[in-house]
Amino acid sequence: MSSDPEKEPIEKKSEEQKSSEDKPAAAKPTPKPAATKPAAKKEEPELPAFEKGLADKITEKFGEKTTVSYVKPDRIGIKVGKDDLHDVAEFARDVLNYDHVESVAGVDYPSDKEIEVVYHLSSYTDPTLSRQVLELATRAQREEDPIPGNDATKLKSLRDVFYSVEFHEREVFEMLGVYFEGHPDNRRLLLPEDWADLPPLRKDFRIKGR
């Protein structure tokens, strides 16, 4: 709801335009444009401290291999290169105490020729993390003519780090054609066995009539 204090400075402009339209609380200072900027700067250190601390721990350990995409209340988003994902996940499990994966989502970006796979990590055992969701996003190469399992669209599986990704990764494999190396059971899950079309959640697979 109140995601505005945590925005990157580059997005400030669009934020201010928006705030005048649909955020009555943030719209108050807008009559004085000179006053908005210091006020916005003042809000900058108000990044949620706990979440920021967690994100800093990851960036300290891995340096340039990771980038923080956002820090919001209870949510942290980290972008990781595909070769480092396994290490970051192990670090999140062993040091930060995340113990299971809630969801694995694949998002197709045909214009970037990449497919993003997003893991949402959460924790049952650590009470300080019970509100937190850590989002690890990584991108795999995308091929125009996919041969699922036999092309360059590959990632290293997290099954040996988080056992709970087993069925989620199978779903991403069939829906987007991302093959997970090291996954013990890379079979179809929801689609029929004789499905011979494109992986259906890719953007170039169109629904009839739409």
Place this chain on the structure above:
Amino acid sequence: MSSPTLPPGLAIQKADERIMTLNVGPQHPGSGHMRIVVQIDGDQIVACDPDPGYVHRGEEKMAEYRNYTLNVPHLERPVIHDSCNILYPYVLASEELLGLEIPERAKYIRVIASELNRCIYIQYWLAIYGIFLGHSTMFMWPAGDRELLIDLMEKMTGARVTHSYFIPGGIRNDLPANFEDVCLRQVNYFEKRIKEYADVFYENPILISRTANTGVLTRENAIRLGTTGSVLRASGIDYDVRKKEPYDVYDELDFETPVLKDGDSYARSRIPWLDMMESCRIIRDALQKMPKSGSVRVKLKPNPKGELGSVYKRIESGRGALGCYIVSDKKPEPYRVKLSVPSFRNLIAMPHLLIGEKLGNMPSIYWSLNYWPVEADR
């Protein structure tokens, strides 16, 4: 039709003299709309491979072609009996993307609708659980008592099952006149009724002998497999999103989340029943604290555009934590909608629990997982 190369992971199996392979489902009434391939040695299950997907309808793909409001009626289809709860995370996430602040009264009405729906779902599940254990009274009673709450939902939303009641910006319509009194009376009577289930079902020695100590999921495994909802809380972990990460007005309401330690089928079947009693408590509390008048929805511009970025929201449904991940690219339609549903997350526990059990225990373990195939397939 013949494929020279098998897809990765697929293998042709040779017949075994001792092990028999059985297809349970997809038409078998004991498995719902899914197939479970079990291998049995005598009557002991030695291998189990769940095969969902018979009711996959591509809800996530469809959501990429419709705008934020038009997605509401079809995204509730995966669990029509719990339609308010499956829409809840989607609506919360789209409100954050569209930058909407919803009125206080709408938040309370949402909580009431969500809890009524939770009871309706659990009653439906309980009826099926009862009939598959051969207890036909336990089919009739919940199926009948469920009607009380369905009538309430009909008064509230105009539809008996598929309500489409939650929309980005609040709820579709305000409560009808005199709703509070009717709701309070029905819920009080409903609570009295469900307490009677103890005598006929939950303290029935035959039920206990069939479900206690079967399909035991230990605390460690419940965490490792990432299970959720009643399966998790039956294994001794107190995790309920309503308490741990309160959404809307759950932090202002007074309720407990039941936890049991045994982790067997009996504990898993007991948790939803205890949940219903807490739901009655929440509804009574919410009716009292709710603002008596005020607006219930924010007017949206036609085809509102979500701000650039992604949002992950989660709520507690009748089966467990339900998450929704929306990616937006500043278009009226979301770029990607992902539903992380509890049934799909609990599916991984199924082979884990069934291996080593007798085939006769399969229905009780399967249904105790609170698994809803249509939801898992989306």
